[in-house]
Amino acid sequence: NYVDSDGDSILYYQKPGTSGLRKRVKVFEQEHYTENFVWATLQAQPEIKGSTLVLGGDGRYYGVECAQKVLKLSAAAGVKKIIVGQNAILSTPAASNLIRKHKAYGGILMTASHNPGGPDNDFGIKYNIANGGPAPESVTNEIFNITKTIQSYSIAQLPDLDLSKIGSYKHGELEVEVVDSVADYVDLLKSIFDFDLIKKFLSENPSFKFLFDGLSGVTGSYGQAIFLGELGLSKDSVQNAVPLPDFGGLHPDPNLTYAHDLVERVEKDDITFGAASDGDGDRNMIIGKGVFVTPSDSVAIIADWAHVIPYFKGGLKGLARSMPTSGAIDRVAQAKGVAGYEVPTGWKFFGNLMDAGKLSICGEESFGTGSDHIREKDGLWAIVAWLNIIAAANQEHKGWNIKDILQAHYSKYGRNFFSRYDYEEVESEGAQKMIEHLQKTFESLNGTQLKATTTDTTFTVKETGNFAYTDPIDGSVSKNQGLYVVFSDGSRIVVRLSGTGSAGATIRLYVEKYSTEASEYGQDAQVGLKPLIEVALQLSKLQQFTGRDKPTVIT
Ligand code: VG1
Ligand code: CO
Numbered sequence: 398n399y400v401d402s403d404g405d406s407i408l409y410y411q412k413p414g415t416s417g418l419r420k421r422v423k424v425f426e427q428e429h430y431t432e433n434f435v436w437a438t439l440q441a442q443p444e445i446k447g448s449t450l451v452l453g454g455d456g457r458y459y460g461v462e463c464a465q466k467v468l469k470l471s472a473a474a475g476v477k478k479i480i481v482g483q484n485a486i487l488s489t490p491a492a493s494n495l496i497r498k499h500k501a502y503g504g505i506l507m508t509a510s511h512n513p514g515g516p517d518n519d520f521g522i523k524y525n526i527a528n529g530g531p532a533p534e535s536v537t538n539e540i541f542n543i544t545k546t547i548q549s550y551s552i553a554q555l556p557d558l559d560l561s562k563i564g565s566y567k568h569g570e571l572e573v574e575v576v577d578s579v580a581d582y583v584d585l586l587k588s589i590f591d592f593d594l595i596k597k598f599l600s601e602n603p604s605f606k607f608l609f610d611g612l613s614g615v616t617g618s619y620g621q622a623i624f625l626g627e628l629g630l631s632k633d634s635v636q637n638a639v640p641l642p643d644f645g646g647l648h649p650d651p652n653l654t655y656a657h658d659l660v661e662r663v664e665k666d667d668i669t670f671g672a673a674s675d676g677d678g679d680r681n682m683i684i685g686k687g688v689f690v691t692p693s694d695s696v697a698i699i700a701d702w703a704h705v706i707p708y709f710k711g712g713l714k715g716l717a718r719s720m721p722t723s724g725a726i727d728r729v730a731q732a733k734g735v736a737g738y739e740v741p742t743g744w745k746f747f748g749n750l751m752d753a754g755k756l757s758i759c760g761e762e763s764f765g766t767g768s769d770h771i772r773e774k775d776g777l778w779a780i781v782a783w784l785n786i787i788a789a790a791n792q793e794h795k796g797w798n799i800k801d802i803l804q805a806h807y808s809k810y811g812r813n814f815f816s817r818y819d820y821e822e823v824e825s826e827g828a829q830k831m832i833e834h835l836q837k838t839f840e841s842l843n844g845t846q847l848k849a850t851t852t853d854t855t856f857t858v859k860e861t862g863n864f865a866y867t868d869p870i871d872g873s874v875s876k877n878q879g880l881y882v883v884f885s886d887g888s889r890i891v892v893r894l895s896g897t898g899s900a901g902a903t904i905r906l907y908v909e910k911y912s913t914e915a916s917e918y919g920q921d922a923q924v925g926l927k928p929l930i931e932v933a934l935q936l937s938k939l940q941q942f943t944g945r946d947k948p949t950v951i952t
Contacts, residue, residue, distance in 0.1 A: 442502070457644070510680070831937055
């Protein structure tokens with residue numbers, strides 16, 4: 398049995414959430430804690446002996462230390478080879494790409510994504526399978542089970558390996574290949590998009606001002622290589638582009654609240670196109686002066702314009718979104734005559750569809766957009782996709798920018814107004830009670846009318862439920878994926894608890910309304926959605942259960 402320094406036995410229950418195990422650094426620093434989880438992860442893979450794994454992370458505090466442990470544990474577990482990013486750094490999309498490129502057995506990603514980093518903040522470990530995507534629930538459940546019963550782990554007694562130099566090394570019995578963190582990923586994007594067209598557009602349109610904010614996360618190095626190196630933009634086209642272990646104290650989450658530096662500079666300096674990515678590089682935000690692209694619209698627009706992107710020249714196989722994401726992409730799927738799938742929250746649910754050749758482009762409302770080029774969402778992919786689209790659009794419509802593309806999309810498809818309210822780190826018990834209350838309320842809700850008094854709007858409930866998903870490829874069932882209320886006018890409220898938080902509970906409340914009123918297209922989403930929010934708050938009694946009178950973040 399594990400014992401700590403005082404001789405007390407320890408057993409950690411380590412349950413991976415939506416995207417791996419995420420906890421405070423201090424938790425990972427506890428005796429045996431990291432080793433325990435990594436060992437359980439390795440033991441949960443049936444063919445770990447003799448395998449090749451990819452290892453890398455978003456550069457946050459504790460990453461190098463963790464990487465050294467992973468190497469020693471892997472050596473003891475009989476792993477044959479580990480391909481690791483230089484200095485233990487790989488963005489999440491770059492890691493996914495390397496797993497696929499080298500036909501590795503899987504990968505260990507050391508990231509807590511968009512959560513703040515540093516000694517007092519978060520760390521995370523996530524396992525990806527051979528297709529390059531996050532492990533499905535069957536695998537994460539197995540990891541969890543092992544952490545509940547584990548008696549011991551083995552670790553090779555080796556010195557730390559210098560991960561700063563590219564090259565091949567022998568580390569005990571283990572082969573370690575330290576690779577450039579950026580090069581393969583840049584090659585990948587160059588094989589997908591029309592870089593020549595983008596370059597030509599940028600050089601012919603000097604008034605098109607571009608600004609990328611790496612939020613001091615891992616994409617800084619990738620952004621520099623792409624925007625400065627490949628596209629030849631000037632140095633001031635990127636900011637916060639040096640990855641830092643504590644992200645410079647920033648909250649590396651690309652949304653209007655946390656990326657406020659970028660938002661302010663875009664307005665002040667008349668930036669035509671501003672973009673940001675999160676700590677590990679899989680999220681993105683696209684904005685321009687006076688315009689913000691909601692992620693739900695972004696994925697729909699990329700799908701609609703896919704024909705201008707060389708990678709999709711053979712057509713689209715299918716489109717998909719996570720359940721809380723707005724239905725904008727469904728309309729594109731319908732127009733293109735391809736299937737539109739609705740999966741639970743979390744990128745792992747897209748993987749099977751992609752592997753089966755049924756899905757090309759997909760997205761989540763949480764600033765996640767991507768395609769089947771890898772098996773993770775991909776922030777820089779989305780940003781370059783938008784540049785490719787704007788460059789192509791300008792061949793026909795000179796001067797078009799983000800706003801014009803949005804307006805054209807709304808005129809063609811109507812507009813899905815969408816917003817999400819997050820109540821972060823509320824007391825777990827209150828959050829749980831609220832969910833139970835909602836579930837009970839649902840039983841008698843169908844057909845009733847709900848009234849938002851301040852705006853005098855009435856909604857008739859058409860359907861309520863708790864989202865469950867049966868994977869069309871392997872038949873696996875995922876239940877309790879979010880409570881929803883659909884109204885007779887097509888509007889929707891969704892409530893679910895976050896699976897990525899590291900302390901307490903985070904409640905996410907999503908609202909959506911579809912409009913074909915051209916006069917409303919220019920409206921601020923918060924104005925149009927106000928009655929729905931009011932109804933959602935009344936129905937859930939959120940304030941009573943949690944004591945919160947306003948959300949932490951609105952996106
Ligand atoms: C959140 C988002 C979800 C996303 C996940 C991982 O999960 O809502 O859409 O896939 O984060 O994103 P949750 O369970 O907290 O709502 V990232 O950038 O951490 O890999
Ligand atoms: Co992320």
